[in-house]
Amino acid sequence: MTSVLFQPTWKRQKRQLRRVIYINLILSVSMDSPSDRFHQQPSQMCPFELYRNLPDSNSTSHRFSPGSLASHPLFGPLMHPSSASQRWGSFHQRQGLFPELLVDDDVSEEDVFGRREFSVGATPSSQCCAGDKGQDSAHEPEDWNQNFARVKRLRINSALRNEEEVGREGKKGRKNGASVKIDERKRAEQGNRRQSREGRKRQRQELKLQLEETRGKLLELQRKVWRVYGGQANEEKEGEEEQEDEALNLDEVADMFSNDNEPLISAGFSPPRCSSKKNNENIQNGNPGIIPGETSMDLDLELNGDQVWLGCSLVRGEWESTEGGQKFAQALKQELASVVAQVIDRVVRLYAETDPSSVTSATVPQETGVAMDLNSKRRQRSDTVARVVEQVEALPLITKSPQDKRAPIAQSGQKDLLLPQSNPSLAPLPQPLLPALFPPRSKDHFLPSYPPDNPVPLPLLHYTMQNLFARSLSSLPLNKDCLSEPFMDFRSHNAVFPPLSLLGQLDPSLPDRARDGGMRGGGAGMVDGADAALYLAAGKAKKNYILTLACFLNHLHSQEGLSPCHLKKAKLMFFYSRYPSSSTLKTFFPDVKFNRCVTSQLIKWFSNFREFFYIQMERFARQAAREGLASARERALRLGRDSELYRILNMHYNKSNDYQVPERFVEVSEVALREFFSAIQSGRDADPCWKKAIYKIISKLDSPVPDSFRLPGCPTDTYRMG
DNA sequence: TTTCCGCCTG
DNA sequence: CAGGCGGAAA
Numbered sequence: 001m002t003s004v005l006f007q008p009t010w011k012r013q014k015r016q017l018r019r020v021i022y023i024n025l026i027l028s029v030s031m032d033s034p035s036d037r038f039h040q041q042p043s044q045m046c047p048f049e050l051y052r053n054l055p056d057s058n059s060t061s062h063r064f065s066p067g068s069l070a071s072h073p074l075f076g077p078l079m080h081p082s083s084a085s086q087r088w089g090s091f092h093q094r095q096g097l098f099p100e101l102l103v104d105d106d107v108s109e110e111d112v113f114g115r116r117e118f119s120v121g122a123t124p125s126s127q128c129c130a131g132d133k134g135q136d137s138a139h140e141p142e143d144w145n146q147n148f149a150r151v152k153r154l155r156i157n158s159a160l161r162n163e164e165e166v167g168r169e170g171k172k173g174r175k176n177g178a179s180v181k182i183d184e185r186k187r188a189e190q191g192n193r194r195q196s197r198e199g200r201k202r203q204r205q206e207l208k209l210q211l212e213e214t215r216g217k218l219l220e221l222q223r224k225v226w227r228v229y230g231g232q233a234n235e236e237k238e239g240e241e242e243q244e245d246e247a248l249n250l251d252e253v254a255d256m257f258s259n260d261n262e263p264l265i266s267a268g269f270s271p272p273r274c275s276s277k278k279n280n281e282n283i284q285n286g287n288p289g290i291i292p293g294e295t296s297m298d299l300d301l302e303l304n305g306d307q308v309w310l311g312c313s314l315v316r317g318e319w320e321s322t323e324g325g326q327k328f329a330q331a332l333k334q335e336l337a338s339v340v341a342q343v344i345d346r347v348v349r350l351y352a353e354t355d356p357s358s359v360t361s362a363t364v365p366q367e368t369g370v371a372m373d374l375n376s377k378r379r380q381r382s383d384t385v386a387r388v389v390e391q392v393e394a395l396p397l398i399t400k401s402p403q404d405k406r407a408p409i410a411q412s413g414q415k416d417l418l419l420p421q422s423n424p425s426l427a428p429l430p431q432p433l434l435p436a437l438f439p440p441r442s443k444d445h446f447l448p449s450y451p452p453d454n455p456v457p458l459p460l461l462h463y464t465m466q467n468l469f470a471r472s473l474s475s476l477p478l479n480k481d482c483l484s485e486p487f488m489d490f491r492s493h494n495a496v497f498p499p500l501s502l503l504g505q506l507d508p509s510l511p512d513r514a515r516d517g518g519m520r521g522g523g524a525g526m527v528d529g530a531d532a533a534l535y536l537a538a539g540k541a542k543k544n545y546i547l548t549l550a551c552f553l554n555h556l557h558s559q560e561g562l563s564p565c566h567l568k569k570a571k572l573m574f575f576y577s578r579y580p581s582s583s584t585l586k587t588f589f590p591d592v593k594f595n596r597c598v599t600s601q602l603i604k605w606f607s608n609f610r611e612f613f614y615i616q617m618e619r620f621a622r623q624a625a626r627e628g629l630a631s632a633r634e635r636a637l638r639l640g641r642d643s644e645l646y647r648i649l650n651m652h653y654n655k656s657n658d659y660q661v662p663e664r665f666v667e668v669s670e671v672a673l674r675e676f677f678s679a680i681q682s683g684r685d686a687d688p689c690w691k692k693a694i695y696k697i698i699s700k701l702d703s704p705v706p707d708s709f710r711l712p713g714c715p716t717d718t719y720r721m722g
Numbered sequence: 723t724t725t726c727c728g729c730c731t732g
Numbered sequence: 733c734a735g736g737c738g739g740a741a742a
Binding site for chain 1: 723724725726
């Protein structure tokens with residue numbers, strides 16, 4: 001029901017999200033964008049604003065008014081010693097991304113900004129990462145052209161100056177040289193080159209100085225903002241719920257995960273974030289120098305207790321306005337979403353790893369094979385991605401104390417999570433991941449940027465992640481044994497996934513309906529119903545986080561291929577419908593991504609079910625026909641719940657015997673049995689297609705499949721379980 | 723698409 | 733041997 005109900009919303013959100021992603025994309029690759037990432041259209045962004053503003057920038061010239069974005073330098077990125085280089089790397093990427101921006105200048109960009117200064121620190125991975133981020137940027141903001149034109153002008157000016165110098169040299173040479181010798185000319189050229197090099201060097205130094213100066217100013221500004229924010233943060237967080245309907249909604253971010261064609265998130269892409277602590281420390285120690293080999297990802301996320309520093313594109317004027325807080329709240333949300341996305345992505349990637357040998361339990365491999373729809377580019381990025389995620393993972397590891405006894409549930413979650421691992425054929429779980437995913441549910445922070453006053457419903461995450469794992473696993477070409485009984489068993493699932501009671505216990509805001517209504521069956525088959533209940537029941541503030549995961553789950557739910565659980569469900573469906581149409585199948589397997597193969601497979605399953613069914617009917621009908629005594633014959637044609645035929649049918653379609661065989665199926669079976677019997681008795685079985693008539697009769701006896709089958713996963717029998 | 727048939731596996 | 737599955741035929 002979850003998927004069916006909310007799919008349209010997600011689709012709508014998907015569109016919005018593409019927009020959001022695009023905006024983030026632009027921001028992430030921007031050298032410096034003064035634009036408000038949440039309210040500003042991409043076309044209004046000026047990636048090179050900083051350099052345009054450089055000449056007239058001084059400590060007093062920054063007047064920030066919310067309206068005049070063009071004069072707003074971005075302070076966040078410049079906070080970081082390596083930011084310039086990173087952005088330079090981004091600029092390179094943009095060249096790749098937006099080839100129309102490339103200019104045929106014989107003066108390279110490095111000549112303007114300084115090759116060394118800007119290339120140091122821009123590791124290949126950062127460039128790769130940044131570049132891949134933008135692969136979807138089809139619509140290019142026109143302003144980029146303008147900005148690039150400015151850069152180009154700068155470059156051209158530089159070139160012209162050099163040419164002037166060269167020309168002066170040349171004139172001198174002509175004036176003095178009555179007899180011009182070749183070696184002299186060569187010497188002159190060398191001198192010219194040297195001079196032009198020196199000119200460029202000077203320019204570089206000037207620019208560098210300007211950059212440093214600006215950086216210092218921005219640092220100062222950022223500190224001010226930091227102080228201002230220190231008092232606001234908590235209010236921001238508290239007011240978050242009321243702000244949900246405004247501006248960017250995390251729901252939108254959430255839908256990133258459900259976008260099949262968007263590998264960015266799954267590849268670890270995140271909006272531009274602020275810095276690793278190390279970098280900031282360097283800055284604050286007055287060491288803004290570029291650190292070679294420093295982390296190449298601009299993880300602009302500073303965690304300091306409960307304070308979260310977002311050196312994003314908010315500017316001071318906006319901070320001071322009433323909107324600033326809201327924007328910060330939105331920024332927080334986005335941060336969270338992106339980090340969660342990274343973690344989830346990592347988990348999925350690790351679980352998608354089909355080669356167990358490549359996943360070691362001791363380390364999180366950075367180059368794990370990717371069994372999902374990961375392309376090679378993504379592989380190239382994985383190094384950077386891994387670094388980012390490791391930073392994320394490291395935090396919970398730090399915050400969690402091993403002897404923390406306050407989190408029995410989270411720990412049980414870990415244990416549950418490890419359950420598949422008990423099967424030796426399954427890839428072992430990377431241990432370091434676990435604490436990051438399931439830290440103690442307490443005041444410990446799950447993720448660095450999560451508002452402490454509104455803790456992530458960790459059990460929700462725990463809960464959803466379990467499902468996620470189950471479904472990821474079930475969709476993988478793993479050894480059948482991993483997925484069949486007891487792993488796929490409802491009851492064992494019940495033991496493995498105790499989510500809703502947990503949730504109810506942990507989240508009092510959940511109504512009882514969510515606790516026992518949807519989960520009355522208590523089996524894993526109801527977990528998606530639980531998702532729905534959660535979605536409906538959870539508070540608005542939590543909705544975003546739940547939905548973030550739910551969307552991702554939906555993405556996973558739409559798995560290709562059918563799992564043993566689906567076979568089980570199909571068999572149970574056979575109790576109601578012997579001849580389901582393909583549309584019926586689609587209705588009752590909402591968690592299956594239908595394609596031709598899957599559809600025919602499902603149809604084939606039902607065909608096999610019928611085959612078995614009719615074989616048994618014929619067999620018992622013939623057996624009854626052989627009965628001499630009418631009373632025995634009558635008994636043989638009855639399908640009591642203690643009869644052999646019933647046992648066989650139940651064994652076949654309801655192997656684990658956890659579903660109450662519906663009375664209707666017993667009736668239909670009796671009808672079929674009698675039809676077969678009468679056909680045999682009357683000798684109609686001589687006709688090669690004598691069964692067709694019986695099939696036709698039986699096909700009309702289909703009854704509606706219960707709604708519980710509409711949920712993804714295996715249905716549960718309330719009769720038996722309740 | 724459905725049914726029949728045969729093969730393979732646990 | 734039961735049951736799943738694939739291929740051929742209708």
